Amino acid sequence: MLPPDHPPVPRPKIGVLLMNLGTPEAPEPRAVKRYLREFLSDRRVIEIPALLWQPILRGIILNTRPKKSAHAYSLVWRDDGSPLAAITRAQAVALKDAFGPGVMVDWAMRYGRPAITEQVQAMKDAGCERILLAPLYPQYCAATTATANDKAFAHLATMRWQPAIRTLPPYYDDALYIDALKQQVEAQLATLDFEPEAIVASFHGMPQRTLELGDPYHCHCRKTARLLAEAMKETLGGRELLVAFQSRFGRAKWLEPATDTTLEALPARGIKKVAILAPGFSADCIETLEELAIRGRESFEEAGGTHFAYLPCLNDTDVGIKMLKGLIERELQGWLP
Numbered sequence: 001m002l003p004p005d006h007p008p009v010p011r012p013k014i015g016v017l018l019m020n021l022g023t024p025e026a027p028e029p030r031a032v033k034r035y036l037r038e039f040l041s042d043r044r045v046i047e048i049p050a051l052l053w054q055p056i057l058r059g060i061i062l063n064t065r066p067k068k069s070a071h072a073y074s075l076v077w078r079d080d081g082s083p084l085a086a087i088t089r090a091q092a093v094a095l096k097d098a099f100g101p102g103v104m105v106d107w108a109m110r111y112g113r114p115a116i117t118e119q120v121q122a123m124k125d126a127g128c129e130r131i132l133l134a135p136l137y138p139q140y141c142a143a144t145t146a147t148a149n150d151k152a153f154a155h156l157a158t159m160r161w162q163p164a165i166r167t168l169p170p171y172y173d174d175a176l177y178i179d180a181l182k183q184q185v186e187a188q189l190a191t192l193d194f195e196p197e198a199i200v201a202s203f204h205g206m207p208q209r210t211l212e213l214g215d216p217y218h219c220h221c222r223k224t225a226r227l228l229a230e231a232m233k234e235t236l237g238g239r240e241l242l243v244a245f246q247s248r249f250g251r252a253k254w255l256e257p258a259t260d261t262t263l264e265a266l267p268a269r270g271i272k273k274v275a276i277l278a279p280g281f282s283a284d285c286i287e288t289l290e291e292l293a294i295r296g297r298e299s300f301e302e303a304g305g306t307h308f309a310y311l312p313c314l315n316d317t318d319v320g321i322k323m324l325k326g327l328i329e330r331e332l333q334g335w336l337p
């Protein structure tokens with residue numbers, strides 16, 4: 001029994017915080033500018049000295065890109081908001097009761113809202129003495145995984161009484177993930193009214209320099225693709241699973257081959273029917289729905305392609321949620337009763 005003047009002590013709980021990249025509040029230039037300012041000011045994302053970068057960002061990029069990007073967002077925006085936010089929210093809702101009554105599951109964005117800071121604080125206030133931070137990036141990258149964890153730790157640094165913390169490791173080679181991808185891709189291929197002659201796995205790109213600096217992202221992507229191709233050997237038959245990197249930004253050299261040039265080169269090789277997936281994205285977003293499914297299709301068809309299919313991400317499908325549940329359950333071992 002607490003003495004009457006003791007501050008209230010909530011029943012101890014466990015928190016699971018799903019973290020994704022972030023997205024604008026609206027498909028409008030002002031909201032996109034606010035989002036890009038925060039995103040592209042992150043030193044984990046743009047690794048050039050702020051003194052050189054900030055004038056370029058504020059003087060050029062934030063005056064040109066928001067309008068163009070807002071248009072791209074408007075093409076994929078849903079009634080319930082940005083696809084990335086709506087799907088991440090749906091994943092958290094689907095997992096809400098998955099781990100029992102003492103475990104709360106919520107979601108946060110590294111840039112924009114709901115912010116990681118406010119969600120970590122909300123979990124602490126609700127009585128979470130243990131929190132699993134779950135960056136939803138299968139492949140580790142300092143620009144995504146590390147910066148999401150950094151943000152949570154920066155807030156924990158302000159707390160007198162910190163919860164215990166675990167972080168979800170990258171799951172690029174996890175059997176649960178590879179199997180979920182295989183199931184998802186095979187189910188989607190079965191619905192197509194054509195037989196793709198090639199299948200492309202498109203991952204978000206990164207500057208080549210990050211690989212040279214020791215970021216394992218490129219190796220993680222390659223291994224995911226190799227394991228998926230092995231798992232799908234029968235379905236692929238003789239077809240190759242091509243790997244490419246999308247979303248090049250700026251003038252530096254990025255990981256290659258680039259997705260757009262890969263798609264454009266296929267028809268000349270006699271490959272006119274293609275399916276493309278984006279295994280590095282846990283939720284569909286502007287990068288998949290606009291860049292791949294809309295622009296990718298256009299450039300493939302302009303180059304002579306006749307059939308194109310974009311295969312959606314795992315999202316909040318049964319297969320995707322079952323995978324997330326399995327990955328999270330494993331990390332909660334020793335914490336769950």
Ligand SMILES: C=CC1=C(C)c2cc3[nH]c(cc4nc(cc5[nH]c(cc1n2)c(C)c5CCC(=O)O)C(CCC(=O)O)=C4C)c(C)c3C=C
Pocket residue numbers: 021022023024045046065069082084137141143144204205206207217247249280281284285286287
């Ligand atoms: C130097 C710039 C960028 C790096 C490095 C980068 C890495 C990176 N990003 C993702 C995942 C996502 N990126 C998304 C959008 C997006 N990415 C960049 C730039 C870099 N990304 C920009 C400028 C944008 C905004 C869109 C645009 O203006 O074109 C998204 C989608 C967000 C959404 O709202 O839908 C995701 C997801 C990964 C995984 C990654 C490194 C591996």
Ligand SMILES: [Fe+2]
Pocket residue numbers: 204247
């Ligand atoms: Fe990105």
Ligand SMILES: [Fe+2]
Pocket residue numbers: 247286287291
């Ligand atoms: Fe893009």
